[in-house]
Amino acid sequence: MKKLLYLLLAFGFLTNVSAQIVKPVKWASRVEKVSGSEVKLIMEATIENEWHVYSQFTPDGGPLPVEIEYKNASGNYQLIGKTAESATKRHFNETFGVDEVYFEKKAVFTQKVKILNAKLKTIETSLDYQVCKEVCINDDVKFTFTLPQIDLSVAKTTSTVINPTTETPVTETTTTAVDTAITPVAQAKTVDTTKVATQSATKPTAPEPKKERSLFSIFFVAFLSGFAALLTPCVFPLIPMTVSFFTKQSKTKAAGIRNAITYGISIIVIYVGLGLLVTWIFGAGALNNLATNVTFNLVFFALLIFFAISFLGAFEIVLPNSWANKVDRQADRGGIIGILFMALALAIVSFSCTGPIVGTILVEAATHGGIGPAIGMFGFSLALALPFMLFAMFPGWLNTLPKSGGWLNTVKVFLGFLELALAFKFLSNADLVMQTHLLEREVFIAIWIAVFGALALYLFGKITTPHDSPLPFISVGRLLLGLLVLTFTVYLIPGLWGAPLKLINAFPPPMEYSESPRGFGGGTSVAASSALPEGAKYGPHDIIAFDDYDVALAYAKSVNKPLMIDFTGFACVNCRKMENSVWSDERVLKLLKEDLILVSLYVDDKRELPLDKQYVSKDSGEEIETIGDKWTDFIITRYKTNTQPMYVLQDVNGQDLSPTISYVGTEEYLAWLKLGLSNFKK
Template identity: 40%
Template sequence: MKRFVHGLIFLLLPLFTLAQSEYLHWEVKAGKVNDSSYNILTEINIQPGWHVYAETDAETGIDALQLVWDNENIIPDGIASFSATPSQVTDPVFDNKKFSVFLPGKLMLTQKIIIKGTVPASLKVQLKGFAASSTAFLPIDEAPKAVAFEGGIEQSSKDEIKLSTIDLKNPAEPCGDAHTSGKSIWIVFLLGLGGGLIALLTPCVFPMIPVTVSFFTNRAANKNQAVKNGMLYGFFIFLIYVLASLPFHLIGNVQPEIFNNISTNAWLNIFFFIVFIIFAISFFGYFEITLPSGIAGKVDSKSGLSSVSGIFFMALTLVIVSFSCTGVILGTLLVGTASDGAWSLTAGMAGFGTALALPFALFAIFPNWLKSLPKSGGWLDTVKKVLAFVELALAFKFLSNADLVEHWGLLKREVFIGIWLLITLGLAAYLFGWLRLPHDYKGQKISTGRKVLGIAAFLFALYLVPGLTNTPYANLKLLSGFPPPLSYSIYHKDKGVEAVVINDFDKAVQLSKAQNKPILIDFTGWACVNCRKMEEQVWTEPEIASLINEKFILVSLYVDDRKKLPANDRFTYKPADGKEKDIITEGDKWATFQSENFAQVTQPLYAVLSPDGKLMTHPVGYTPDVKKYQDWLNCGLKAYDTNK
């Protein structure tokens, strides 16, 4: 029981973060000992009523107060020393166990360090540990502070970010798209609309349509009132989903690359993988997922027809109650559009909300249409279980994203396709009645619709089979972007057009000068769907492959690569807007390189440069038209030959 309580405390710690000023203040500076050794001096002021744990305790998981940094070339020289002697206190949270703690007041933490190689101009350090008062217990996770080193050298890597030679408004040739974006807003809206229509067919939503519309028509004083209430109800459903996207507009103002970072974050993708697996098992019928009844009950208690606010809460109740069915569909939509920015998210949410809202409004206006609405029944359960198979397949797409970004090597292309093949065969077996799931019964009649879907699933499984082979037929063009790239294979054989250089723009420039060829920059991502489509549907065409391989120096820059830069290559970049950004990973560097030089944050993005960094054409993004992409490449070559 004691271990359970301790574990619960640490699980809940992220929920109890407080501002720095509430438990301590701190400042940091460095004193030079010799050319490769410094003392980092941290002055800490522990606030009244608080104490900070001085020693690590393995049983409870409490860590001692310490100074940490992320640079393998800077190592501690001995243990840290403190200006005060710890006191002993008993903690009722941990069964009155005794701990060594630092009490309120000033405290100096001194840590001697040794620097291998070049001394940097500064180092970002953090205070870590745990603090407690009579009413709170929380981790110390202070925002990093920079400590300057006397005689340190500014990292030159930041000069690689901004290329003064690039003039986006005046390329050598005005071909290509001057402004490239991701998915069209209207396409995203239609995708959201499609997702909403699918959600309508789930058991959480479909049965609510006739019940809610009947409620409006029976309770209203007249037909006009019923129509007004129904339209208002539909509008509020739409509004709730649109409002849910507003926070993304706020965080989007922080850094332009934040949406790409969200959509390619490995741990977020693993979280979605787990969530989709759980939802799939639930949709199979093994258990039911519902939001806490208190949430729905509290909202429902405020709903009703007596006021506009009452109708709003009725709409909010539907959104909450239907979440167990709509959540996964909505999650897929959000993750799929996140890298395109806040407005794409809003468009997707608007489409989703429109699809859910329309039936309620239309049936309120034309209540006779309810007679033609299919009755709820076994077909809803079939839809739910088909969605479960789809969710199971999508779950592995999220796991694949994490695997690609972190280079774990778990889900190679053939393994991924093999999993999808098994899921598809399982779907076909279910639709034909060969596989029974909870709530199915022996001898259940299989409808014609199920048989047609079963045949379609079986044909899709046959289409997947060549993807397991090491043959030219392994390129499943209809699925480009969903499986891992062709080069990420168990056969250890790269396929298609290969980048001459990966994540090294300087090397590409050197090769460009040596071979007298223009540079083709490919801003890409390991988890980028449209990037894979370009590589597997466009670059594989003979005329494109020969152009790229023979006429260009292709450099692929991965904006979502989580591999850390060497310690000496990490730095803090300060763009024109003054907002500093830490360049820690390969992805940080190339995402910033793209946004600073090309004013774009979506992938793929292609640009042709001369060896001296001049822009040959307007950059282009996702271009599935082979002829159009070929013309753009030829335009870049023409511009390069003309401006040699």
């Protein structure tokens, strides 16, 4: 009896916690005058402790980023550049396999605007954002900026604040407003995507993010790529030639070593300069935005395919010979300037081999934004420069180098296969964003099996490329490498049948983005052995699940079983954790499959409702236009909460059987299910 009392008290606490509209962000805004015709629109967020708001540049596949819409711009005003952000933090999310870019405590968004219509009095904007802690909320807020006196003929003057919070407040259109510190109560479109995968079962906590981890991974991969570039036919033969030049032309050994070190530093300066140039042209923040954009993912895919085909021997990517000749003449000047031009000559002459590798590093580094390209180029150039410096210091080491030969082209072709496989990651990103389902998980894995299978055949000498030398026998090293690639290829095959493939978890599309979430030919199960009801599909662990509440309730009534509502989201981390760790428990899974009817309502489903199904919410006054809007309105109107995951048990008439429950451990969840089933039987 005492245990039952404790259980009921716990349920009451959970109900009290979840049954409220959570608003952890307060907004304020102001206008700053830049010139007679230019102003800055500034939107500031004050974020409660432990909550995070996600940047505009959060990569696709992770939490939902801030989206800002500037309304009625045509003929009235022009946006100058992209919306700037205040400082952000970055952390790798193991569940989603992407970096999260987010704000803590405060976020500031600044947009410079040029006024075209002198009669324009206000500018309206709307901002959609996601804020997370143990749960996450997708919310929105609207602003109406009151403009100062506009004089289109006045040149730029010193920036002045026109309506700061302490003086003239800016009118902001929200349901409630107190001065300019606003708690928006526009409809909360909720998605739970809690930040970290290492959370406890009862109260998840997020560790401090480490941006350095991402930059170090860029450096490490680029450093290894630099060593790979050394082993190509365009670079490797230059090592003894260049070292010999420094040792013979220098008057003393010390001078030769000094010149070689200068040469190595020059190589680093040239490539790092290239990385900084890319960052400067596109902008540190814009790089990440470009890399997560559908169009640019497709461009990156095409570039990597182009590079891969070049490495496989179809053609050579070369810079104009006139460039090399001009640089070579400058290298004869001697001194530091001459050595710098020698390094530049190396970059130009070896471009046919290093160009595709450099391009791949820049593309991959762009997905991290910031100074990623410069860090990538530093790692690459350091690996490229070190042998020239070390062999100049210790010329005797040259005798240990293998002779140039056909094996150098083998390295080049090997890199071509790797670039070919990597290219499809970018195509997959674009496909996931567009939800075209053209490159689902099985197709992606099949392509990788084909690519790495062909690579294994190449290493075994069964396939040759245009520039390969005759291969009378296979070396032991090449044989071992071929066996390793073949092992990896065989490892990929079960992925076609639904194996998780943890070694490459960050590359293929997620399990649910597939022709069959259970894999084709993957055997039978309780769910697979029975016909699906109309409107149902297979959910996690082969549970029969509906995605429409009315259809599910009607079916539950027809079979006389209680209905379990799963308020969830496509980008919901804790929802996936509950499914993977709690629903997978054999006791819980048995109840979900045999004793309950499951309906999963995705609050972030962006598909539009038919026009005749769209409506205005009686509770919030918001227009309900998408499927996600509909289920968000449902959870807010009925349960007065806007957080996920949340679970509800109902009888066949839609009446709740027990208090709602959220992100808990297995035993708590199992006890909650049993209590609801017991109440249903009564």
